[in-house]
Amino acid sequence: MPELPEVETIVRSLRNEIIKERISAVYCSDKKMRVIAAEEFKQRAKDKVIEKIERRAKYILIFLTGNEVLVFHLGMSGRLLLTTKMSQEKHNHCIIELASRQFLTFYDPRRFGFYTILKQDDLAQNKIFSNLGVEPLSNEFTNHYLQQCIKTKKLIKQTIMDSKLIVGVGNIYANEALYMADILPFRPSHTLTVAECEKLIASIVAVLNKAIELGGSTLRDYRSSDGRIGRFQHKFLVYNRKHCPNCSNLIKNTRIGGRSSYYCGKCQN
Ligand SMILES: [Zn+2]
Known part of the structure; x- marks a missing residue:
């Protein structure tokens, strides 16, 4: 997708x-x-x-x-x-x-x-756009904003994928960002510290920018407007990986909200 x-x-x-x-x-x-x-x-x-x-x-x-x-x-x-x-x-x-x-x-x-x-x-009032959250690559995506979003027992992976809060953090990028920030995907959102939020924001921004730089990810169907496939799928750290690139432990896979969630039980807390 x-x-x-x-x-x-x-x-x-x-x-x-x-x-x-x-x-x-x-x-x-x-x-x-x-x-x-x-x-x-x-x-x-x-x-x-x-x-x-x-x-x-x-x-x-x-x-x-x-x-x-x-x-x-x-x-x-x-x-x-x-x-x-x-x-x-x-x-x-x-x-x-x-x-x-x-x-x-x-x-x-x-x-x-x-x-x-x-x-x-x-455009702004149209129902397609009126309920969308902040753009993660904009100046509005601040630690102060994320602090408001995490005042919930919902799992952190679901919080960052909720388009009413933050738009465009799809499943692959949520997995990758949480891994990069050393945060387990099933942590209740409200348990994140301010420092962890800071790290999570930096990770979301970094993973999205890196993926854009490589023309996105192609798992099945995606093509750019010139028909080219993306290259970021070769850079996944945790998504669909067998072993953690950091500690070599087996990557675990569970489902959160029906979506595949990959994590390293040793590196992520
Ligand atoms: Zn690890």
């Missing part, structure tokens, strides 16, 4: 390629992947110019002239691919043709993703 680093990788590469491009045509499949009618989507996007591209949580936001913004969520297996030929894949749900004869294609075989168009002015 594409997580924050994968989505950020796509956003950064698209930003280099399609800013100031004009949308010359829009094609939509008849699959229910939109929250608005295809005709309205096409009519509002066509002939607009791409002004900027941003990421919020795991949403890709393509800001257009005319106060419009395209919103894409990749779900489990979605891709947003930029090509110079129009692709004819069965699972293409939306193709945006640019005046330069490039094609931005939203492809999603498992169909957990979606796309839509919103007014920029309505």
